[in-house]
Amino acid sequence: DSGVTQTPKHLITATGQRVTLRCSPRSGDLSVYWYQQSLDQGLQFLIQYYNGEERAKGNILERFSAQQFPDLHSELNLSSLELGDSALYFCASSVQPQGGTGELFFGEGSRLTVL
């Protein structure tokens, strides 16, 4: 158990819909990262937050947005869903804002299926 909690574990929805994925980081971790894992695409970095502030953006679509709340949990909002958005979405947290000097602890992931 990494200490990072993601909900829901599985989600099936239809094209055009909107979903929210939730992540609670490890106790004491201020930094949260979101990654998308599609078949054969590895771990695509989406966005990073540190103590409530956005720190970096990766290949995150305009239809996607995220935020980190004062209690440090984070939500990833995916809207106008398309078939290609079907993927496993991982949240990870670390103690420090920089991933380099702190291990990333991943949650179990939220598997999104868009039909």
Added chain:
Amino acid sequence: GENVEQHPSTLSVQEGDSAVIKCTYSDSASNYFPWYKQELGKRPQLIIDIRSNVGEKKDQRIAVTLNKTAKHFSLHITETQPEDSAVYFCAALQSHAQNYGGSQGNLIFGKGTKLSVKP
């Protein structure tokens, strides 16, 4: 931004043999290179990492080497066992575009190598 290439995408070895996975990165400013292992249906977990001031690091049967000049790093697994079967991801630290006063960056991952160890 940082770009990480990883090869091979699949690797099959006999139990007891060695396995080598190679990665290249594009940003010469990157200074931290971790490796994560993801077993089937599980989350990625850190297995070893190396910083740019070190050329090699070992931890029991696994080792990582770094060539800063060539901008490539490799994972070496010796005496492979069936439980080593998994997807392995290399990563490089991409520096933030802005100076956040201590916030150095975020990890960019390669596409992964599926290692199969046959008994």
